[in-house]
Amino acid sequence: MSYDKTLGEALRRQGVSRRGFMKFCATTASLMALPPSMVPAIAAALEQARRPSVIWLSFQECTGCTESLTRSHSPTVEGLILGQISLDYHHTLQAAADSAAEHAREEAMKENYGKYLLIVDGSIPVGNPGYSTIAGISNKDMLLETAKGAAAIVSVGTCAAYGGIPKANPNPTGAVAVSDLIKDKPIINVPGCPPIPVVITGVLAHYLTFGTIPELDDAGRPKVFYGETIHDRCYRRPFYDKGLFAESFDDEGARKGWCLFKLGCKAPVTYNACATTKWNAGTSFPIQSGHGCIGCSEPNFWDLGGFYKALSVPNDPVTLVAGAAAAAGVAAGAAMAMRNRKAKADAKSKHQTVTIDDLEK
Amino acid sequence: MSSTAMDLLTWVRGPGFVIAVAIFLFGIVLRLIEIYSLGRKPDLAVARTESRGSGGRTILGRSLPPEGMLKRSPITYIGGYIFHIGLFITVLLFEPHIELIRNLIGISWPGLPSPVVDAAAIISIIALIVVLANRITDPVKRFLSNFEDYLTWTLTLLPLLTGYLAYHHLFLNYTLMLALHILTVELLLVALPFTKLFHTFSLFAARWYNGDISGRKGVAS
Amino acid sequence: MIGRPIDIPIRAENGDEPVSHGNALPLLHEVRHALERLLAAGEETVIDLRSIPMGPGDEARLEAELGTGEVSARLETAIGPSVALETRFPGVWLITHYNSEEQILSRFIEVTEVPAILRSQPEDVREGLDSLSEQLLQQTNE
Ligand code: SF4
Numbered sequence A: 001m002s003y004d005k006t007l008g009e010a011l012r013r014q015g016v017s018r019r020g021f022m023k024f025c026a027t028t029a030s031l032m033a034l035p036p037s038m039v040p041a042i043a044a045a046l047e048q049a050r051r052p053s054v055i056w057l058s059f060q061e062c063t064g065c066t067e068s069l070t071r072s073h074s075p076t077v078e079g080l081i082l083g084q085i086s087l088d089y090h091h092t093l094q095a096a097a098d099s100a101a102e103h104a105r106e107e108a109m110k111e112n113y114g115k116y117l118l119i120v121d122g123s124i125p126v127g128n129p130g131y132s133t134i135a136g137i138s139n140k141d142m143l144l145e146t147a148k149g150a151a152a153i154v155s156v157g158t159c160a161a162y163g164g165i166p167k168a169n170p171n172p173t174g175a176v177a178v179s180d181l182i183k184d185k186p187i188i189n190v191p192g193c194p195p196i197p198v199v200i201t202g203v204l205a206h207y208l209t210f211g212t213i214p215e216l217d218d219a220g221r222p223k224v225f226y227g228e229t230i231h232d233r234c235y236r237r238p239f240y241d242k243g244l245f246a247e248s249f250d251d252e253g254a255r256k257g258w259c260l261f262k263l264g265c266k267a268p269v270t271y272n273a274c275a276t277t278k279w280n281a282g283t284s285f286p287i288q289s290g291h292g293c294i295g296c297s298e299p300n301f302w303d304l305g306g307f308y309k310a311l312s313v314p315n316d317p318v319t320l321v322a323g324a325a326a327a328a329g330v331a332a333g334a335a336m337a338m339r340n341r342k343a344k345a346d347a348k349s350k351h352q353t354v355t356i357d358d359l360e361k
Numbered sequence B: 001m002s003s004t005a006m007d008l009l010t011w012v013r014g015p016g017f018v019i020a021v022a023i024f025l026f027g028i029v030l031r032l033i034e035i036y037s038l039g040r041k042p043d044l045a046v047a048r049t050e051s052r053g054s055g056g057r058t059i060l061g062r063s064l065p066p067e068g069m070l071k072r073s074p075i076t077y078i079g080g081y082i083f084h085i086g087l088f089i090t091v092l093l094f095e096p097h098i099e100l101i102r103n104l105i106g107i108s109w110p111g112l113p114s115p116v117v118d119a120a121a122i123i124s125i126i127a128l129i130v131v132l133a134n135r136i137t138d139p140v141k142r143f144l145s146n147f148e149d150y151l152t153w154t155l156t157l158l159p160l161l162t163g164y165l166a167y168h169h170l171f172l173n174y175t176l177m178l179a180l181h182i183l184t185v186e187l188l189l190v191a192l193p194f195t196k197l198f199h200t201f202s203l204f205a206a207r208w209y210n211g212d213i214s215g216r217k218g219v220a221s
Numbered sequence C: 001m002i003g004r005p006i007d008i009p010i011r012a013e014n015g016d017e018p019v020s021h022g023n024a025l026p027l028l029h030e031v032r033h034a035l036e037r038l039l040a041a042g043e044e045t046v047i048d049l050r051s052i053p054m055g056p057g058d059e060a061r062l063e064a065e066l067g068t069g070e071v072s073a074r075l076e077t078a079i080g081p082s083v084a085l086e087t088r089f090p091g092v093w094l095i096t097h098y099n100s101e102e103q104i105l106s107r108f109i110e111v112t113e114v115p116a117i118l119r120s121q122p123e124d125v126r127e128g129l130d131s132l133s134e135q136l137l138q139q140t141n142e
């Protein structure tokens, strides 16, 4: 592992020509969702970039995020970018286990103290630390310890970023997000269930290229990837605006590719890059395959109500409560009516007839 | 933070909505029973004219523009018409709203393209602002107005405004604006039965009654 | 009644005409403006096709509209091939970068006289010069 070589040198050593490098830069710009006019700046920065040390911690997670990343078709630019980081600890991927692995982590921490990038996937149980431990160390302790020497933290996946499925109501393990425990480090949230692989690598590429963290939105997500809702970038949007909706998954509208809003598409409130970046090397994305967005990059999306309920429709059943309320209304109305009747009757009974004789008195 | 926006949205689409609907239904049923149970004293006099149809005609007649309205009170009439029609379009002909109604009571009808609804919404907002300005500047109207008038005006404006801003992604992020939109609708629902907004339900019955009684008294419409 | 698969009303889409979601046309207008700028001021434009929401069929429609022109060049780089294609409209190039498994990495429309990636690069020229000199040196030594 040579930390001293710059990326430019390393690529040239691998027989990559300047043309190849230009292609690499153009694709990296595209990956980072930066305009092509930025390519020269990116080339200059990448030329000088040095490989950062990376420690990857996995807590309460399903390994989907790691899968998403490693399945991103290896011999690619993404692969090259990953090749440029020095993944010093990733206990799912590395051969060593238990104390040997922990030793590697401690080594990497010591060697690059204050400089390494910490990537986390999975949420942290704080209800009972015993719910998730690695080599006998609780997730919380390991995170707090490892975060100390990190230059920045990347929370990969909705679990690390916002708590994700472990935090879903009723949150049995007391799961929390990385940002709930760490307050004094820059944290980049890369949510998604799983996040789009090119978005993960895009964020890493940004860090590699500029050595800084990208501009974040108020949910801690890089604006370049999470700046717009899927709905605003959706190719089915013209149908939404025209009022043409699929009403079921196999009707005429569904076959014609009409909008999926009524089938529960949550894209209007989902900030993510699927609509343009797409999945599987740009092949397609859920809405293109005919299924609405479930909002996987949003905090607490599991509690957003049924996946197949339209966004404008209530989460909880209302019929029962509505019935009860109407019945209560009937009862209260009847009580009121009785009171009013009584008032009327009273007024009537107090009514006295006045005769001429009375007046003459 | 956006997570709180999402949490707010989850609440207004869940418990908040249930609470609002419950209060709304309770209030509506209560008020309707209360009003109708009051009853009227039997009219023992012989009807001057046959009143049949008079109630219905009054409902229709008073909903149509009266003659001379432009001279008498142009802003109230024109503003009122524009606002109510725009509100009707916005509330009942926007697809996401229809989907909500279909989900709640199972009936639905075709909606209008979003840009049309968008136009109706902005026109209603302008009309609302104009009638408010008129209410404040006209000395008689200002004298007749009380707190409730301004409250109901605000409660009506807010859902329109937040819906418009959400659709155009203005000021706040869409998630938060959508949550606020639903929240303001819930406030409106809660207030409706207990304020003059109840005219949504009592208006036509009242017009029918007025028409009918006038018919019996010999001034059938 | 239990439906048989045959009852599902399937309709074959006409194969000649790719279904389009109307996202190709605005892009073509953008290209036209870029061409005007190229002629008037020599200003070059690059459009990243990955940054544009494309529906199924949109990209095919775009390719069909752009057509093919006089030049088609294939580059073999160490990180996979690339293809630079001049479209039917001179000055409008379609650049596609592939990985070594021929999967598309990125795609651009470049409005320029010649795409930068086709030019020989000074760094590579220098390296080429070195190896040519070495080759000649070896031959004189023989
Ligand atoms: S399918 Fe979803 S994202 Fe696309 S236009 Fe409809 S609601 Fe918006």
Ligand code: SF4
Pocket: A192, A193, A230, A267, A270, A272, A274, A285, A286, A287, A292, A293, A294, A295, A296, A297
């Ligand atoms: S369409 Fe929505 S739910 Fe599906 S992957 Fe994209 S952001 Fe997540």
